[in-house]
Amino acid sequence: MTFSAEDATAASEPFRRLVEEVGKTVVGQQPLIRRMLTALLAGGHLLIEGVPGLAKTTAVACLARAISTDFQRLQFTPDLLPADLTGTQVYRPQDQQFVVQKGPIFSNLILADEINRAPAKVQSALLEAMQERQVTIGSETFPLAEPFLVMATQNPVEQEGTYPLPEAQLDRFLMKVVVDYPTRDEELQILRRMSKTKAEILVNAVTSPAEILQARNHVDQxxxxxxxxxxxxxxxxxxxxxxxxxxxxxxxxxxxxxxxxxxxxxxxxxxxxxxxxxxxxxxxxxxxxxxxxxxxxxxxxxxxxxxxxxxxxxxxxxxxxxxxx
Missing domain, CATH: 1.10.8.80 (Magnesium chelatase subunit I, C-Terminal domain)
Incomplete structure (x- = not known):
């Protein structure tokens, strides 16, 4: 059966609503929101670069809420260990055996915040998960649930305390989006919307992981x-x-x-x-x-x-x- 323009318009409508939902909290940054959806539909990972304070983390958190999916935010720091991402084997004295304690990487949507502030061994721990959609802990290999998407934010490499990402890991990212400062009008809107002691995230769930997987089938056509x-x-x-x-x-x-x-x-x-x-x-x-x-x-x-x-x-x-x- 041929996939027609009418089919494409109908199938993509929930994702246009998703853009509107994220826009309720995130002012401007339309290219970033659009690229996040593109990565989601193409089944790839997204690297978002920009100076602190440009709503990179907020945009990803809003997207997760609009999709109604499992979400984990991982703050990358210089003292982070690979096991902190993937999990490790824990010894249970009562059973006298090792059991696997899964890490936060076992989620649908992963926000790797400031990924280039962690050393290379931690960044490399993501490679298998990003490319193979699986994680090996000890001698066991565990598949990751679909959809699985890593959205990593990084600060420009000229800033203090950053490590450049290895070329092999950069190539695992579907896209790299560079986020710029908002315009004057957008900044004024940010001031009016967010200058509160407790800013609200007004995002409702408009789609689900199952609908995303179905949309990927449409993209293939x-x-x-x-x-x-x-x-x-x-x-x-x-x-x-x-x-x-x-x-x-x-x-x-x-x-x-x-x-x-x-x-x-x-x-x-x-x-x-x-x-x-x-x-x-x-x-x-x-x-x-x-x-x-x-x-x-x-x-x-x-x-x-x-x-x-x-x-x-x-x-x-x-x-x-x-x-x-």
Missing amino acids: IHVSEAIEEYIVDLVMATRKPVAYGLPLEELISYGASPRATINLTLCAKANAFLEGRAFVTPADVQTIAMDVLRHRVIITYEAEAEEKTPEMIVQTILDGVRVP
């Missing part, structure tokens, strides 16, 4: 034409071999995006089309999402840093230079 597929592959290939696309970026890119980027860019474009109420992907869907999918996967050279180039500048050059179907 979104049509991607051959021309769009080739466009996505060209964008990713241009991060590895820019000269082949007439882009003078060879000396600026140390490592390009992996095949995981191709998969994730396609999934995110389909999820974006679904949220727009369409049953097919357009080049605009790809372009809308490409920066957030690619920015953390393009590793720049020392020459690029010396020239004050950023991964965002390079990705934008690729988007401008690769032919659009």
Whole structure:
């Protein structure tokens, strides 16, 4: 049975209501809320970067409340241990045996707050859970419940007490969203809404984990034409071999995006089309999402840093230079 535009519009309606619910508490930050939904529908994880105080944590907490799902907030600190996330084996003297005590990672929605304030061994403890959707404790392996989503916030790496995330872990994130300061009007609205000794989170549950899993099935049915597929592959290939696309970026890119980027860019474009109420992907869907999918996967050279180039500048050059179907 063909998935039509009418089907897409009807199926995506609860998620438009979800945006409205989160917006009752979170002022502005529409791109962030939209990317959170995209990650949820595409079945990937989201890395949110921004200075403290920009409602990153609040936005994720509001999303969990609007979905009516299990939610765990993990505050990453320099003294955190891997077992604090995944759990450990505990000895029971009365039984004279070890039993598994599961950690907070066993939840549907995980907020890894300030993830880059914990050392690499703790960050790496998330790798198996994020990629394999399972956790190994001792000799036992436990599957994680679906939907499972890690939304990690991090402070800019220039700030005190931060550790850069390993490239292998960065690649596990579907998207990296950079959150900026609100506009003047938004700041005024924040002042009027939140300047209370006890600010309320006015979010009602509008969907459920079961509906999210059903929506993912709809996302899988979104049509991607051959021309769009080739466009996505060209964008990713241009991060590895820019000269082949007439882009003078060879000396600026140390490592390009992996095949995981191709998969994730396609999934995110389909999820974006679904949220727009369409049953097919357009080049605009790809372009809308490409920066957030690619920015953390393009590793720049020392020459690029010396020239004050950023991964965002390079990705934008690729988007401008690769032919659009």
